[in-house]
Amino acid sequence: MAFGGSYRINQSVLRDATRTLFWQIVGNSAAFASALTLAACVRLFGLNISVSVGAVACLIGFVVRAQFFGERNGSRPSPATSEPASRTSESDRFRSAFDFAAIGMALVSTEGRWLQVNRSLCHILGYTEKELLLTDFLSITHPDDLPTALSNIGQLLKAKVQVSQMEKRYIHKSGHEVWVHWSVSMVRDQYSKSVHLIFQIQDITDRKLAEQQLHHDAFHDALTGLPNRALFMDHLKLAIARSRRNTNSTFAVLYLDLDRFKIINDSLGHTIGDQLLVGIADRLKKNLRPGDTVARLGGDEFTILIEDIVEELEAIQVAERIQKELSVPFALSGREVFTTVSMGIAPSSTGYERAEDILRDADTAMYRAKTLGKARYEIFDKAMHARAINLLQMETDMRRALEREEFILHYQPIVSLENFRLRGFEALVRWQHPERGFISPMDFIPVAEETGMIIQLGEWVLREACSQMQRWQKIFPLDQPLSVAVNLSSKQFSQTTLINRVAMILQETGVNPHTVKLEITESVVMENIDTATDMLRQLRALGVKLAIDDFGTGYSSLSYLHRFPIDTLKIDRSFVTRMSENNENTEIVRTIVVLAQNLGMDVIAEGVETNEQLVLLQKLGCENGQGYFFSKPVNSDGAEKIIAETYGSLTSPLRQLNTQPGGKRVLVA
Known part of the structure; x- marks a missing residue:
C-alpha cells in the first residue's frame, strides 16, 4: 500500500500492525530500509512519529511470517507468556534493521547532538559511532550549507512542515566534502513529550561529482x-x-x-x-x-x-x-x-x-x-570600426562581383633586357565596381585574403589567364611561346586541393602547361619547407613553371633554395627602385643575379621605371625585367597589340616601338 500524504502513526496502531505484519520485506531498496527503520525508531524509543511517508518512498507492507504461520499452526503462545518475549524479539529485530539499513539513519536532539547513529551513517561520514556521539551534526556540516539546514529544521520544529529535505554537504573525517540527500522528520516521546529528530542520509557524492563535471565541461x-x-x-x-x-x-x-x-x-x-x-x-x-x-x-x-x-x-x-x-x-x-x-x-x-x-x-x-x-x-578605435564596416560591404560586393563578372585581368609585359623581346606577361586582377568605379588591388586583395575569397578569386584568375594564353597561342604560333605568370596566394598554396584544381584548369583550357608560370612569395615557401617542397614538385609534375616572387624580402635560407624546383627568381621592386652605383641595394641585386645563375634559374627585376635602373640591371647581368619603363599593365586587347607589334600577325597590325637613348627599342602599349 502506498502513502502519498502525512500520517500520524500511534503506538497502538503500530503494535497491532507489527503483531500481524512485519518481517517479510518486499524488495531490497533504500526506501524499504528507510520505512523499516522509522518503525524501528518508534519501537525502540517509544515515540509517536510524524512523517511524510510519501517522501521516504512507498511504504510496502511487511509481514511477520513466523508469527503468522505460528498462529495458523496453533502454536501461538498465551498472551501472558508471549508479550515480554515478543517485545524483546521485536526490539532486537528493529535494532538490527536500524543498524544495517542501506542508508544513513540517526536520532538527533533538537540541539543537534547525535543520539543514535547506524553503521551506514558512520561509513558515509568516516567516523566511528563513538566519535559521532561525542559531537553534533552542526560541526561537520559544510559552512555554506549550515544556514539553510538550520532554517529547514526551524520550520520543522515550528510544525510548518512535517518533513524537510535538501541536498547538502557534510565534511568527511578525512576532510573532503560528502554530498548527501538529507531528509529530517520530527518525533515526540510518548512519555516525556520531548522532541527529537530523525535523519535519513543518502550518499549522492558520485552523482554530484558527475553533475559538477558535466557543468565544468560545458563551460x-x-x-x-x-x-x-x-x-x-x-x-x-x-x-x-x-x-x-x-x-x-x-x-x-x-x-x-x-x-x-x-x-x-x-x-x-x-x-x-x-x-x-x-x-x-x-x-x-x-x-x-x-x-x-x-x-x-x-x-x-x-x-x-x-x-x-x-x-x-x-x-x-x-x-x-x-x-x-x-x-x-x-x-x-x-x-x-x-x-x-x-x-x-x-x-x-x-x-x-x-x-x-x-x-x-x-x-x-x-x-x-x-x-x-x-x-x-x-x-x-572608431575609425577601425568604420573600416570594418567598409570591409564587410566590400566582401559582400566581391561575392557579387565574381557572379557579375566585374573582375578583369590586366597584363604587364616581361621583357628581355638583352634584346628587348617580349618574353611573356604577368596577369594582374582588376576590379571595376559599377558604383564605386576602379578599386585598387591594395584595397580588395587583403579583404579577399581575410575572408577566404582569395581561393575563388585566385582560381578565376588562373582559369582566365590560361584561357587567354591558349587563345594567343592559336593566334601567334611562335617557336618560343610566350608565358603568362599568375600569383598564388598563401591561402591557395595551403589548400590540399590545389594540385587537382590546377590540373583541372590546365585540362579545361587546353593551354600548354609549359607556358604557365605560377608565382609564390618567398615567405609562403619558407613557412613550411618540407610541405612547400612537396607541393612545388607536384606542381612541376603538371608541366607548369615556378617562380619565387618578391625575392629578397623574406627570410629564405640559401641552404634550402636549391631544394626547391624553381625556374625563376623575381627581384623585389624595393631593391630595384633604390639602386644606384655601388650602394647596398645594388649589391643585393648583384648577389641575387649571381645566385640565380649558379642555380640555373632565370631572373626578373620588378619595378623597372627609369633608364638608369635599366642600365644598372644590364651591367649586373639581369636577364629580364618588367615595370612602367616598358609598359603599364594593359587589358587583353592592349596585350595582344604588344604581341603583334613584337612578332607580327595576320589579325593584329604592327606598331612602331619607341626608341630609347642608345638606340634601344622598348615596348609600349
Missing part, C-alpha cells in the same frame, strides 16, 4: 582547462552590467591570435600543437591579475577580460607583458618552439551595451595587428 575548454566562449561571455556581460551601474568600473578585452600556429601544427604535428596551446594557457594564467579572466575561444584564439582598470595604459601593460612572456621559447618534446601573438585591445570606455560588440571590436583590432606585421597589439 571550460577540454584541452587547456580554461573557460570557454560561453563562460567568458557570461563574465563579460557581468562586467558590462557593473560598468553601467558604476561609471568608474572600467575594463578591457584582449583578443589574442597566435602567429604561425598552423605552420607549427602542420610541421611538428597536432600533439606538439596541443602541448603548445596548453603551455600558452599556463603562461597567460600566470601573467594575469587576480580577478581577470582568460579563455580559449577555440583553435589558437584566446581572450582576456581585464577588470577594474583606471586607464587604458593598464591593459597595454598586460598586453606587453604577455608579448614578452610568449616570446620565450617553449620546450616541447625535446625541441624548442617559438611563437608570437597578435593582440587586439577593446577598452570599455567606448561604451558597450552588448558583450558581442566589444568582442567583435577586439577581434577587429587583432586583425589590424596581423595586417601591420603580427607580433604586436592594436587598440580599437
